[in-house]
Amino acid sequence: MSLKNYMKINKKIVMNDFSRDYKKNKKEINIGIKRVLESGWYLLGQELKLFELELSNYLNVKYCVGLANGTEAITLALIAIGIKPGDEVITTNMSAYPTITGIERTGAKAVLVDIDENTGLMDISKIEVKINKNTKAIVPVHLYGQACNMDEIIKIAKNHNLKIMEDCAQSIGAKYKNKTTGTFGNAGSLSFYPTKNLGAYGDAGAVITNDEDVYKKLLKLRNYGQSIRYYHEEWGINSRLDEIQAAILRAKLKKLDENIEKRRKIAHFYNTHLKTVKYIIENKDCLSTYHLYVIKSKHRDELQAYLSEYNISTLIHYPVPLNMQKAFKFQKEDKFPNTFKFANEILSIPIYPELALNEVRLVVKVINQFKPKN
Ligand SMILES: Cc1ncc(COP(=O)(O)O)c(C=O)c1O
Numbered sequence: 001m002s003l004k005n006y007m008k009i010n011k012k013i014v015m016n017d018f019s020r021d022y023k024k025n026k027k028e029i030n031i032g033i034k035r036v037l038e039s040g041w042y043l044l045g046q047e048l049k050l051f052e053l054e055l056s057n058y059l060n061v062k063y064c065v066g067l068a069n070g071t072e073a074i075t076l077a078l079i080a081i082g083i084k085p086g087d088e089v090i091t092t093n094m095s096a097y098p099t100i101t102g103i104e105r106t107g108a109k110a111v112l113v114d115i116d117e118n119t120g121l122m123d124i125s126k127i128e129v130k131i132n133k134n135t136k137a138i139v140p141v142h143l144y145g146q147a148c149n150m151d152e153i154i155k156i157a158k159n160h161n162l163k164i165m166e167d168c169a170q171s172i173g174a175k176y177k178n179k180t181t182g183t184f185g186n187a188g189s190l191s192f193y194p195t196k197n198l199g200a201y202g203d204a205g206a207v208i209t210n211d212e213d214v215y216k217k218l219l220k221l222r223n224y225g226q227s228i229r230y231y232h233e234e235w236g237i238n239s240r241l242d243e244i245q246a247a248i249l250r251a252k253l254k255k256l257d258e259n260i261e262k263r264r265k266i267a268h269f270y271n272t273h274l275k276t277v278k279y280i281i282e283n284k285d286c287l288s289t290y291h292l293y294v295i296k297s298k299h300r301d302e303l304q305a306y307l308s309e310y311n312i313s314t315l316i317h318y319p320v321p322l323n324m325q326k327a328f329k330f331q332k333e334d335k336f337p338n339t340f341k342f343a344n345e346i347l348s349i350p351i352y353p354e355l356a357l358n359e360v361r362l363v364v365k366v367i368n369q370f371k372p373k374n
Contacts, residue, residue: 003309006366012311013350013359016195020354025251032247039243044223047246052206054253059173059180061188061208063215066241067222070169070191073205074102076239077187078137080207080217081163083108087136091167092122093321093339095141099167100322102189103139111135112323112331117338119283120144120294120346124152128160137163142171142181144317145197145263145291146283150176150184157185165189169205172198173260175287182208192241192249197263197291198256200245262353263290266360270295270349273364277303280346292317293351299372300345307349310366315348 022029036047048066056064067073083089085107091099093112103110113126120143127138138157140148148166157164164185168174171181172190182188192204207218220227225236267290271279278296282288294317297303304314321339323331349363 006310010311010362013313013355013363015313015315015348015350016352017354018194018199018201021199021252021352024354025255028251028254029248032251033244036243036247042243043240045243047243047250048241051241051246051250051253054250055206056208058253058256059182059208061180061183062210063212064206064208065215065218065222066246067205067207067218068239068241069203070189070193070196070205071098071102071105072237072239073169073189073191073207074099074139074165074167075105076218076221076237077165077189077207077209077214078103078106078108078139080209080214080221081137081165081186081211083136083163086134088132088134089137089139090127090130090135091139092141092143093323093336094120094122094318094342095143095167095322096169096318097322097325097327098169099139099141100325100328102167108136109134109330110139110322110328112334112336114336115338115342117342118281119146120280120342121146121148121283123338124149124156127153127156131160131162135160135162137165138185139165139167140185141167141169142174144280144294145171145174145289146280147171147174147176147181147286147288149283149285150179150181154184168208169193169196170291171289172196173256174289177285178287183210186211187214192245197260197289198249198252201248202245204241204245204249206241259353260289263351264288266290266351266355267293269357269360270351270364273368275368276370277367290351292348294346294348295367296342296345297347298345299374300347302372302374303367303370304347306370307366312363312366313350316343316346317348319343
C-alpha cells in the first residue's frame with residue numbers, strides 16, 4: 001500500500017476518541033446530568049455518595065472517597081495514612097509526573113528506584129537499599145493498567161514498618177493474584193482523568209481504603225478539615241468530586257468490565273500479530289486492564305515519525321525519567337539504566353474500547369511494514 005493510497009482511504013487513527021464513548025452511553029449520561037441539574041444540589045450530594053458506594057462494591061473495598069483529581073488523591077491519601085513533611089517515600093522513576101507532585105505536596109521527599117526492563121514497573125529488588133530512618137512509605141505505581149508484584153512489596157513494607165499507598169491512576173480494575181489493585185496497602189489512589197479506563201468528562205479522582213480511620217480523615221481533608229459545617233477541626237483543602245462528574249462516572253462504571261474486556265481483546269490481537277516490534281508483556285500473576293498498549297523499538301523516534309505519516313497517533317509514556325525532569329531536584333547523578341533505556345524505546349499505540357477491528361488491523365499492518373533506515 002503506497003502512502004498516497006493509504007492517505008486517500010484511511011482517516012486518522014487517534015489515541016482516544018471520547019465522542020465514540022459518549023455516543024455509546026449518551027442516553028444514560030444525559031439522564032444522569034439532567035438528574036443533577038434538576039436536583040439543584042451540585043457538590044457532596046447523593047450522586048457522589050452512590051458513586052462511592054458503587055465503586056467500592058465494584059473494587060471490593062470497604063471505603064471510597066471521591067476527590068477532585070488523581071494528584072490530590074495521592075497527596076491526601078498519604079497525609080491520611082500519616083505521611084508528614086520530612087518523611088521519605090519510595091516510588092518508581094517511570095511514571096506520570098503527578099506521582100511526584102502528589103508525594104511532594106505532603107512535604108515528604110520522593111525517592112526513586114529503577115524499573116524492571118520488561119514490565120516498566122518499579123524494580124522491587126532496588127527498594128531496600130533506599131530505606132533509611134526517614135523512609136515511611138512505598139508508592140507502587142501500577143503503570144499502563146498492570147499490577148506490581150504486591151506480595152514482595154508487602155514483605156518489604158512489613159520488614160521495615162512502612163506504609164503502602166498504591167498509585168492506581170492507570171490501573172482501575174487491574175488485579176494481582178485475583179485481588180484488585182489499590183486494596184493491598186493502606187490506601188490506593190485513583191484518577192478519572194478523561195483518558196483513564198474510567199474517565200470523567202473533566203477532572204476527578206478518589207481514594208480507596210479498608211481502614212475506617214483513613215476514610216474518616218479523608219472526608220475531612222477534602223472539605224477544609226471540617227466534618228460539621230463551619231467547624232474546622234484540622235487542616236484540609238477543597239478537593240471535591242462534583243455531582244455532575246459523579247453521575248457521569250456512575251453511568252460509565254456499569255460498562256467498565258465490558259470495556260476492560262474490549263481493551264484486552266485488542267491487546268491480544270496486537271500481541272499475536274505484531275511481528276517487528278517488542279511489546280510490554282503482562283506482569284506475572286497480573287491481570288492487566290491495558291490502559292495503554294506499549295511497544296518497544298530501538299528505532300522508536302523513526303517509527304513514531306513513520307506512523308505519523310500514516311496518520312496513526314502515538315504517545316510516549318514517558319519520554320523523560322522522573323529524576324531527569326527539571327522540576328525534580330534530587331538523584332540527578334544516580335544510575336537508572338533500565339529507566340533510561342526504556343524511556344528511549346517505548347511507544348504507546350492506540351488502544352481504547354471503541355477502536356474498531358479494521359483500525360487495529362491497520363495499525364498492525366503499518367507497523368509490520370516498518371523498515372528502519374539506520
Ligand atoms: C500514574 C499516574 N498518577 C497520577 C496521575 C494524576 O491524576 P490526575 O491527572 O487525575 O491528577 C496520573 C494521571 O495523569 C497518572 O497517570
